Ligand SMILES: Nc1ncnc2c1ncn2[C@@H]1O[C@H](COP(=O)(O)OP(=O)(O)OP(=O)(O)O)[C@@H](O)[C@H]1O
Ligand SMILES: Nc1ncnc2c1ncn2[C@@H]1O[C@H](COP(=O)(O)OP(=O)(O)OP(=O)(O)O)[C@@H](O)[C@H]1O
Ligand SMILES: [Mg+2]
């Protein structure tokens with residue numbers, strides 16, 4: 410058996426502050442096989458984005474962060490890599506769509522120049538003209554109506570959803586083997602969202618890309634993900650195949666979450682507490698979805 | 706019902722080198738006192754541009770905006786700035802990274818002289834708790850918060866001002882549905898207790914269904930349909946509205962049936 414594209418085992422994270430350490434992750438384990446689409450869903454503030462940042466090696470630089478456990482990418486323990494090799498992976502074999510477009514798009518460069526930089530990471534000698542042609546096609550793929558104008562724009566001249574699509578296009582451009590998508594569709598209308606999801610799905614199938622898909626939109630998760638991990642306050646509480654988990658949610662937190670999804674059929678805003686002792690109940694693992702053995 | 710806010714033939718064109726962008730194209734509508742008006746539609750259809758014009762961040766290229774029957778001037782007074790609040794689409798850029806969360810929430814209380822000076826620190830803690838955050842988050846910097854935590858701080862700050870109108874641009878996009886339910890309840894309660902009025906911009910039609918009184922649908926800078934929420938979801942008039950509702954990702958079988966029924970009608974019409 411080949412190693413999973415991503416394997417996270419017993420990941421812990423704390424932040425040191427003047428009032429002592431605040432623990433954020435309490436031992437997270439998850440894995441993504443080649444070509445698999447895996448969703449991470451759960452509470453706001455539960456540790457989804459920090460997990461993604463650790464995989465990319467971005468949180469390791471923060472002095473206050475205390476990280477424990479193991480993260481392997483294609484069978485290689487990331488902590489054994491030099492910062493230079495890690496940097497070489499980012500944007501090529503591993504790419505990320507960040508939750509906040511403004512934190513990854515630079516406001517002082519036009520989109521076209523930033524796209525050129527992205528393409529250079531995989532193809533250092535690419536010409537300006539080739540880069541522009543590729544970028545234009547990539548933006549058209551994510552339904553940007555006037556790609557030439559978008560490339561000539563600064564990010565503040567584009568709408569929230571256009572910036573998000575620019576980031577999606579950039580993240581897909583170099584055909585990574587691991588794509589981390591942190592809330593990629595929050596600023597997209599449902600028709601454009603469907604289009605970008607099907608683009609991602611095509612890419613995954615063509616290149617056997619593995620996807621870590623972080624989202625609060627459970628309808629989208631249900632349609633997109635093969636497997637789902639549910640996280641609550643830094644702990645995985647339930648995991649299983651999408652179809653099983655949505656049909657038969659077993660952990661009290663997952664049940665509450667699914668019951669709280671507003672319905673297009675109406676019925677008002679659901680009355681369910683966002684805190685409860687029962688949400689700390691032990692983890693539930695659906696049949697056949699255990700983490701791979703230590704040997705990986 | 707009287708109009709709190711009226712847009713009359715408002716347009717906005719951006720010139721950007723050789724490109725000209727007609728972001729908002731001849732749009733008129735009223736926002737009624739005490740209602741929740743949802744604005745939905747295509748990404749890039751001018752929703753945030755409308756929000757920015759309501760707030761006076763930039764003026765319309767053509768047309769006028771009136772608030773409580775009076776034309777809003779390009780330079781807003783302190784009273785206007787308090788009466789109309791905005792929760793920006795992007796919570797990271799809307800919070801000053803150099804200020805603690807507490808200082809960001811405290812600022813509008815000081816500027817507008819809200820409440821007793823001695824009670825303001827406690828008020829900041831209350832505001833945080835109302836959006837489901839511990840009061841001690843006041844001492845944190847915004848970059849030590851998750852996306853959804855920042856979004857909640859931005860909401861708390863807008864609600865701190867005891868304003869008349871709050872424009873919310875994708876206010877719950879970074880919240881899990883449980884926390885979202887808490888925030889939507891809070892908004893509903895404030896509407897009942899203080900008569901607050903909302904313009905609620907979102908792509909989440911399931912939220913719209915459960916919180917809005919009326920829905921305005923935008924496509925390419927134009928208002929294509931404005932109807933009561935009931936009508937939008939049971940008998941949508943414009944083909945674009947039907948396409949939108951037909952594409953909502955859902956979680957229950959009932960919802961799938963509603964979606965299919967609307968799409969069937971759409972195919973019959975076509
Ligand atoms: N630099 C930091 N210092 C201290 N605490 C931090 C820091 N960065 C993040 N945190 C805390 O870590 C927790 C996890 O944050 P993370 O951004 O991973 O949440 P999330 O699951 O992505 O939430 P959301 O859905 O709201 O985006 C949060 O409670 C947050 O307050
Ligand atoms: N400052 C600006 N300069 C040039 N063009 C702009 C500017 N601000 C907005 N635009 C353009 O106006 C159009 C409408 O943008 P707006 O942000 O209002 O869309 P939106 O409906 O909020 O979309 P989304 O749902 O993606 O947030 C877009 O084509 C955008 O590129
Ligand atoms: Mg996050």
Ligand SMILES: [Mg+2]
Pocket residue numbers: 568569570752753754794874
């Ligand atoms: Mg917008």
